[in-house]
Amino acid sequence: MSERGIQWFRFTAPANFYDLAGRLIPWFAALTIALFGVGLYMGLVVAPSDYQQGDSYRIIYIHVPTAWMGMFLYVLMAIYAAIGLIWRIKIAEIMAKSIAPTGALFTFLALWTGALWGRPTWGVFWVWDARLTSMLLLLFLYLGYMALHAAIDDRQRASNASAVLAMVGVVNVPIIYFSVHWWNTLHQGASITVTEAPTMAMIMFVTLMIMVLATWVYSIAVVLARARVELLERERTARWVQERLEGERR
């Protein structure tokens, strides 16, 4: 029988996913270092001070990318969780679980850098406005997802229960995004939208995009690396794991 018919499913097979991720990670890691190197140099050295905010505005070069990644990773996690729940695809369950810690980390960093930007700019570290509060809720959703996963011993039940939580929580992401339109928030509106030209200087915009790309490739590398470890944990008795251990360094 011809094997060509099942080629499309090759990368969902655990061993193939493990190998492919292993080949991709070094590339994304190298890109991460290069992009962070260029982005940090441009953001901290090359880009001029803001005429209103002075040098404190440089925090946005990490505040905006971490906030975007925190929101985007949540949607991605919910999609993988849904795929895992509906079609019982093991790799999708593993991806959802692997995304959560990195998403939580970026959400925390968005809140942290936002507070440190807000203090000199608004005069306060924190206000309970719609944008900030819904972002805090996103962090709790991530933590709840991880806690629920950890609290249930049976792997399949843990996966199913936390998948439902992830999917219900996804409603929070558009609330975060539109909160600056729907409510009067202290947080400013978007400076960058799909439909209009950005309302910031070109050098600042380019720097910000480089930092966004850097957090992107970092997330890809770290999530793939975590997915590989999760996969090894689940499949530790499988023959393909034993085969690969022979040839692999620590």
Next chain:
Amino acid sequence: MMEFLAMGGYAPYVWGSYLVMAGLLVVEMLQLRFRRRSLMDWIRRMARLRVQEENQ
């Protein structure tokens, strides 16, 4: 150099943001590496035990 580090008087806020981010990303990577290594060691130990049992 001192001028760069001073960040126009906003040093605690700017460096407080950048250094915490750098620190947490490093912690995430180290934690992942540690987890991977201890798992690999466990799998190797089990494989060795299996070989020993088969030889007896």
